[in-house]
Every structure is written in structure tokens, then in C-alpha cells.
Amino acid sequence: MANITEAEIRKIVENILKGSAASSTASYSSTEYNGRKLIGIYADMNEAIEMAEKGYRAVRAMSVEQREKIITEIRRLTLEEAPIMAEIGVAETGMGRVDHKRLKHILVAEKTPGTEDIVAEAKTGDNGLTLTEMAPFGVVGSITPSTNPSETVICNSIGMIAAGNGVVFNPHPNAIATSNYAVDLVNRASATAGGPEVLVCSMVKPTLETASIMQTHPKIRLLVCTGGPGVVRAVLSSGKKAIGAGAGNPPVIVDDTADIRKAGKDIIDGCSFDNNLPCIAEKEVFAFRNIADQLIAEMQKNGAYLITREQADKLAPIVLKEVTNKAGKTVKTVARDCVGRDAAVLLAKIGINVGPEIRCIICETDFNHDFVQHELMMPILPIVRVDEIEEAIELAVKAEHGNRHTAHMHSKNIDHLSAFAKAVETTIFVKNAPSYAGIGFGGEGHTTFTIAGPTGEGITSARSFTRKRRCVMADNFRII
Ligand code: NAD
Numbered sequence: 001m002a003n004i005t006e007a008e009i010r011k012i013v014e015n016i017l018k019g020s021a022a023s024s025t026a027s028y029s030s031t032e033y034n035g036r037k038l039i040g041i042y043a044d045m046n047e048a049i050e051m052a053e054k055g056y057r058a059v060r061a062m063s064v065e066q067r068e069k070i071i072t073e074i075r076r077l078t079l080e081e082a083p084i085m086a087e088i089g090v091a092e093t094g095m096g097r098v099d100h101k102r103l104k105h106i107l108v109a110e111k112t113p114g115t116e117d118i119v120a121e122a123k124t125g126d127n128g129l130t131l132t133e134m135a136p137f138g139v140v141g142s143i144t145p146s147t148n149p150s151e152t153v154i155c156n157s158i159g160m161i162a163a164g165n166g167v168v169f170n171p172h173p174n175a176i177a178t179s180n181y182a183v184d185l186v187n188r189a190s191a192t193a194g195g196p197e198v199l200v201c202s203m204v205k206p207t208l209e210t211a212s213i214m215q216t217h218p219k220i221r222l223l224v225c226t227g228g229p230g231v232v233r234a235v236l237s238s239g240k241k242a243i244g245a246g247a248g249n250p251p252v253i254v255d256d257t258a259d260i261r262k263a264g265k266d267i268i269d270g271c272s273f274d275n276n277l278p279c280i281a282e283k284e285v286f287a288f289r290n291i292a293d294q295l296i297a298e299m300q301k302n303g304a305y306l307i308t309r310e311q312a313d314k315l316a317p318i319v320l321k322e323v324t325n326k327a328g329k330t331v332k333t334v335a336r337d338c339v340g341r342d343a344a345v346l347l348a349k350i351g352i353n354v355g356p357e358i359r360c361i362i363c364e365t366d367f368n369h370d371f372v373q374h375e376l377m378m379p380i381l382p383i384v385r386v387d388e389i390e391e392a393i394e395l396a397v398k399a400e401h402g403n404r405h406t407a408h409m410h411s412k413n414i415d416h417l418s419a420f421a422k423a424v425e426t427t428i429f430v431k432n433a434p435s436y437a438g439i440g441f442g443g444e445g446h447t448t449f450t451i452a453g454p455t456g457e458g459i460t461s462a463r464s465f466t467r468k469r470r471c472v473m474a475d476n477f478r479i480i
Contacts, residue, residue: 026084026087026088028088028091028092028177028181029177030176030177030180030203030204030205031180031204033084033088033177033181033184038180038181038183038184039183039184039187039188039191039197039198040183040184040186040187040198040199040200040201040202041180041183041184041201041202041203041204042201042202042203042204043203043204043205045168045170045203045210045213045214045217046213046217048168048201048202048203049139049141049168049201049213049214049217049219049220050219051168051198051201052139052166052167052168052198052200052201053138053139053166053219054166054196054198055166055167055190055196055198055199055200055201056136056138056139056164056165056166057166058195058196058199059136059161059164059165059166059195059199060136060164062195064115064118066193066194066195067114067115067161067162067164068114068115068162069193069194070161070189070190070193070194070195070199071114071115071158071161071162072114072193073189073190073192073193074109074154074157074158074161074185074186074189075109075110075158076109076189077185077188077189078105078106078108078109078154078185079105079106079109079110081105081185082101082102082105082106082109083098083102084181085101085105085150085178085181085182085185086098086099086101086102086104086105088150088177088178088181089101089149089150089175089178092174092175092176092177092178093146093149093174093175093178093340094337094340094341095146095147095275095277095339095340095341096147096274096275096277096340097274097275097342100273100274100275101151101274103441104148104151104274104449105150105151105154107151107439107440107441107447108151108154108155108158108447108449109154110447111440111446111447112154112155112158112159112446112447112448112461113158113159113162113446113461113462114158114162114462115162115462117159117162117163117446117461117462117463118134118162118163118164118462118463118466119134119463120132120133120134124478124480127474127475128472128473128474128475128476128477128478129472129473129476129477129478130470130471130472130473131470131471131472131473132468132469132470132471133468133469133471134163134463134466134467134468135164135466135467135468135469136163136164136165136465136466136467137163137165137221137222137241137465137466137467138165138166138219138220138221138222139165139166139167139168139219139220139221140156140160140165140166140167140168140220140221140222140223140224140465141167141168141170141214141215141217141220141222141223141224142156142160142167142168142169142170142223142224142225142226143169143170143171143211143214143223143224143225143226143227143231143235144156144169144170144171144172144175144179144226144227145172145175145226145227145228146172146174146175147277147278147279147339147340147377148274148277148278148449149171149172149175149178149179149182150178150179150181150182150185151182151449152179152226152449152450153169153171153179153182153183153186153200153202154182154185154186155447155448155449155450156169156224156226156449156450157182157183157186157200158462159448159460159461159462159464159465160224160462160465161186161199161200162462163462163463163465163466164466165222165465166199166200167199167200167201168200168201168202168214168220169183169200169201169202169203169206170202170203170206170210170211170214171202171203171206172206172227173205173206173207174336176203176205176206179202180202183200183201183202186199186200187199187200211231211234215234215235215238215240216238220240221240221241222240222241222242222243222465223235223238223240223241223242223243224242224243224245224450224460224465225242225243225244225245226245226449226450227245227246228246228247229246229247232244232245232246232247232454236454236455242455243450243452243455243457243460243464243465244452244453244454244455245279245450245451245452245453245454245460246403246405246453246454247279247375247403247405248279248280248283248375248400248403248405248406248451248453249283249284249373249374249375249399249400249401249403249405250279250280250281250282250283250400250405250406250407250408250426250435251283251284251285251286251395251396251397251399251400251407251408251424252267252282252284252285252286252396252407252408252409252410253285253286253287253389253392253393253396253407253408253409253410253411253416253420254267254285254286254287254288254291254295254409254410254411255288255291255389255392255409255410255411255413255416256288256290256291257411257412257413257416258291258410258411258412258432259410259412259432260291260294260295260298260410261298262410262432263295263298263410263432264294264295264296264297264298264299264301264302265298265301265302266410266432266433266434267282267285267299267381267408267410267434268299268302268303268304268359268360268381269302269434270282270408270433270434270435270436271283271360271379271381271435272303272343272359272360272379273434273435273436274340275340275341275342275343275378275379276340276360276376276377276378276379276380277339277340277377278435278436278439279375279405279406279451280405280406280428280430280435280436280438280439280451281377281435281436282381282408282434282435283375283376283381283399284371284372284381284382284383284384284399285381285382285383285384286383286384286386286392286395286396286399287383287384287385287386288385288386288387288388288392289385289386289387292364292383292385295383296362296364296383299360299362299381300362303357303358303359303360304358304359304360304361304362304381305343305347305352305354305358305360305361305362306362306363307347307350307352307361307362307363308363309363309364309365311350311352311363312363312365312369312371312382314350315346315349315350315361315380316369316370316371318335318338318349318350319334319335319338319346319376319378319380320332320333320334320335320370320374320376321333321334321335332370332374334374334375334376334377334378338376338378339376339377339378340377340378341378342356342359342379343358343359343360343361343379343380344356344358346361346378346379346380347361359379360379360380360381361379361380361381362380362381362382362383363380363381363382363383364382364383364384364385365382365383365384366384367384367395367398367399369382372384372399373399389413389416389419389420392420393419393420393423393424396420396424397423397424400424400426403426403453404424404425404426404427404453404454405426405427405428405451405453406426406427406428406429406430406435406438406451407420407421407424407426407428407429407430408429408430408431408435408438409421409429409430409431409432410431410432411431411432412432417431426453427451427452427453427458427459428451428459430443439451439459445459446459446461447459448460448461452464
């Protein structure tokens with residue numbers, strides 16, 4: 001953050017928005033991009049961990065200033081190559097929107113804290129000085145999702161390197177080329193800024209087996225997992241220190257004191273951002289009955305397409321499939337070919353044809369509808385009418401399913417705002433803004449793509465990846 005000037009950032013962002021750097025004919029795989037071999041990618045997890053340990057040793061030997069130089073170079077390359085990562089991300093996963101993925105990379109480059117996040121604490125008293133410092137763990141094993149693949153790799157890398165760690169990634173198999181492009185970017189930045197050629201590592205073919213090697217390897221001192229409930233459970237039962245950033249299902253309450261015009265626009269802006277892939281994005285709305293019609297009309301003015309209850313019921317079994325889980329129970333799970341798809345693509349599945357101006361599907365449902373109960377990660381937004389704040393809060397808390405992840409509210413009534421915030425207990429609570437304000441996009445505060453609700457680190461940053469160490473100097477070293 002510190003070493004790139006505002007003017008430089010503006011220039012890079014202008015170039016990015018012109019879209020000049022990306023190529024739709026790029027060839028990519030988990031090991032190369034346009035014929036260039038990606039650095040730091042290994043077939044064997046054990047070898048990747050050994051190389052990440054070498055990276056860690058190199059970082060340990062560096063001054064903080066040197067670490068910050070590498071981070072500055074990561075930021076610069078991320079801004080420059082955002083269009084490439086945005087395009088591969090969409091091409092490889094079939095999910096999300098190129099223009100929004102560019103913005104997510106810009107956000108990561110600009111607002112992920114670096115070494116300034118690492119601060120020591122001093123306590124002085126009659127018995128001298130005690131210093132508490134934030135030390136690295138060593139090699140961090142990081143599991144990353146398909147929804148924000150390169151964003152998470154870069155955000156994690158900046159924070160983990162700033163904290164003095166090495167990193168080995170086991171990225172999502174469906175986003176491996178995009179994730180490994182970002183791993184290579186971090187390594188190129190390291191080499192350019194005088195660091196080791198291989199600072200962070202990843203896999204040619206990540207599997208559950210490579211994840212398991214990572215989870216049990218003695219050289220991995222910290223596990224950081226960004227993903228759904230299954231994988232978070234797996235790392236939390238690994239026996240190692242773990243940071244778990246899990247699933248959400250963020251509810252939005254809109255009461256009758258809200259600026260309804262703004263609420264309608266903000267909710268559609270947030271819900272449709274990157275086709276609803278961000279875990280913080282609005283997933284279901286509880287609207288006061290007396291403003292619901294107006295809210296729906298405002299949403300329609302902002303690119304929402306209203307479907308009927310019958311049409312919603314036709315769409316539901318297409319986007320949510322019944323599968324038998326390991327325990328032999330039938331459960332509903334999101335259809336992977338619908339996650340992160342454009343609203344027009346989803347509507348076409350029920351025979352409705354719309355243009356690209358439609359960015360979100362809205363529908364009125366009751367509380368028990370699948371659209372309310374499941375984290376869809378696609379631009380479909382159910383709206384449930386409620387009569388009063390107590391009902392709104394009760395239903396919204398239930399719909400959040402105890403994830404304690406993210407919730408939103410549009411209201412000018414501070415009693416309502418406080419009551420919901422207290423009841424829902426989420427890591428992020430956004431008032432009167434689109435969801436992405438909660439990760440520093442149009443809101444104050446730093447950004448992260450690893451929001452650790454289950455383990456409590458919250459909006460992770462470099463300091464989340466440190467362990468505290470105390471140094472005591474008894475009876476001396478005070479100046480008073
Ligand atoms: P996912 O859960 O399908 O996969 C995440 C990663 O875990 C992948 O690398 C996958 O290969 C791996 N994995 C899955 N099961 C595993 C197991 N048992 N052991 C080891 N590794 C395993 O995630 P996804 O679909 O890419 O991402 C979407 C989910 O992640 C959503 O639920 C979303 O809310 C959540 N998410 C949370 C955050 C956050 O910061 N809290 C950020 C992004 C995504």
C-alpha cells in the first residue's frame with residue numbers, strides 16, 4: 001500500500017478499465033500461461049512444502065523493508081495483470097463477470113494490509129519491560145475457493161508474507177489455472193524485488209489427497225481455509241491451528257424508514273456483483289410489507305427481472321439438485337453449472353429471454369422457499385414480506401443459519417439497526433450500502449477475501465497469520 005503513489009494507481013486502473021492487457025485467445029493451464037512456465041507449481045505436495053519452507057527461510061532472513069518491497073511489487077503486478085486474471089477466472093470456471101473480477105483484483109492490490117499491520121505491544125511497570133511481538137508461524141497451508149480464486153491467493157500471499165510466513169496453496173481444482181497464475185505472479189514479484197524465485201507454491205493437480213498431506217505435514221504450522229462448510233470442517237478437525245473462513249447466506253432487512261430508492265439500487269448492485277459469487281453478497285431480502293412494492297419497483301429500475309412464484313418454482317429444481325450425501329441422506333446442493341452465471345443464462349433455462357441489462361432475478365417467496373434457505377451464489381434474490389421488525393429479525397437470523405458471516409440492513413431507525421446487528425451476530429454487518437462496502441469497496445476499512453467467522457479472526461489481515469511471542473526484561477529498560 002505504502003510505496004505505490006495514488007497517481008500510479010490511477011494510471012494503472014485507467015489502463016485496466018480500457019481492458020488493454022487481456023487477451024481472449026490466451027492459452028492457459030495449471031502449469032503455463034501463453035507458453036510461459038508458471039513458477040512455484042509442483043506435482044508433489046511434499047516437494048511444494050519443502051520449497052515453501054525455503055521461501056519462509058528467505059523471508060525470515062529479510063528486513064521488513066525488503067518484505068514490503070516484494071509486497072509493493074505484488075500490488076503493482078496485480079493492478080497491471082488484473083484483466084488477465086479476470087478473463088482466465090471467468091473462462092476457466094465459467095462463473096462471474098470479467099469487469100467485476102477486475103475490480104476485485106484492484107481492491108485486493110490497494111486495500112490488503114502489508115507489513116504496517118504487524119505491530120508490537122509494550123508493557124512497562126515496576127518490574128521492567130515486557131514486549132509482545134507478532135511472529136510468523138512458518139509455512140502456512142492455504143486452501144482456496146473457486147469463487148474468488150486469484151483474488152484469494154494474492155490477498156493471502158500479501159498478508160502471509162507481510163507476517164513473515166511461507167505459503168503453500170492447495171487451490172480449488174476447478175480454478176487451478178487462475179489460482180496458479182496468481183501464485184506465479186507472487187513469485188515473479190518476489191524475484192523482481194530481490195526475493196527468492198520461489199516464495200509461494202502450489203500444485204499441478206490439487207486433490208483431497210494433496211490437501212490431506214498438507215493438513216498432516218509436520219512443517220505446516222498453520223492452516224487457512226477459505227471455502228464451504230465441508231472443507232472448513234476438515235481443516236478444523238486436522239489437529240493443527242486453523243483459520244476457517246466458511247459459508248454465508250447473508251440476509252437483508254429493509255424497513256419502512258429506509259431510503260427505498262437507494263436500498264433498491266444498493267441491493268441489486270451488491271447482489272449482482274460478480275454474479276453473486278462473493279460470500280458477503282445479498283442472498284435474501286426481508287422487506288416491510290408497506291414498502292415492498294416500492295422496493296421491487298426500484299429494483300426493477302436497476303436491472304432486476306421479477307419472476308412469478310410459479311416461475312420461481314420451475315427454476316428452483318434446476319439450480320438446486322437433489323443428491324445423496326455420505327450419510328445416505330437426500331440433500332439439495334447448488335447445480336455447479338448455475339453458480340455465478342449471468343441472470344440471462346438462468347432465465348433462459350425457464351424459457352425467458354432477456355438482454356444483458358438484466359443483472360439479477362427477483363421473486364416473492366415465503367420464508368421456507370429453497371431460494372431463501374440455500375446459499376445459491378447466483379444472481380437470484382428472493383423477497384419475503386414481513387409485518388414488523390421483530391418478525392424480520394427472527395426470520396433473517398434463521399435464514400443466516402448461524403453462520404455468523406454477513407448481514408445487511410437498510411433503515412434509518414437506529415433501534416432497528418442495533419437490534420438486528422445484536423441478534424444476528426455476524427462478522428460483517430453493513431448498514432445502508434451494497435454488501436461490498438463491508439470489504440472496503442465503497443466502505444471504510446481494509447479488504448480481505450478470507451472472512452474468518454467460525455474461528456473468529458474476522459476480516460483477516462497480516463496479523464491474523466501471526467503468533468504472539470513475549471520477551472521480558474525484568475527490572476530494567478524503562479526510561480521513567
Ligand atoms: P468449496 O467448499 O467447494 O471448496 C473450497 C476448497 O476446498 C477447494 O480447494 C476444494 O477443493 C477444497 N475441499 C473441499 N472439500 C475438502 C475436504 N474435505 N478436504 C480438503 N479440501 C477440500 O468452495 P467453493 O465452492 O469454491 O466456494 C464457495 C464456498 O466458499 C461458499 O460456501 C462460500 O460462502 C465460501 N466462501 C467463504 C469465504 C469467506 O471468506 N468466508 C470466501 C469465499 C468463499
